[in-house]
Amino acid sequence: MRPYEVVVILDAGLDEDVIRATIGRATELVASGGGTVGRVDRWGRRRFAYELRHRNEGYYAVVEATAEPAVMTELDRMLGLADEVLRHKVIRLPDAVAGRAQRPAPAGEPKADSHQNGA
16 A cells, blocks of 8 residues: 545535535545545645636645555546546655655665775
């Protein structure tokens, strides 16, 4: 399981129920694939820096999830096919950012913070 962050920009002209249903479908897809959904952060309506599909505003939402890569590939496909989604981005978070401990170095290799020259 790997940590991911998904940013979704929906059409701002949609009803709140449609927006909630779209985000709900995305979180259900992750959960049904064996992943866990973390925080769902709804930023609300924001003005675009430039026109996007003849629109000047969008509804932003950020979903944090932990899942297998195949589940996130399916989520990426589902969001790409949804008409109400203007843009989306699935980002795999590095372990350090996600709050996970780094894997220990194999035996025999020096640690990254040890000095080789003894100084």
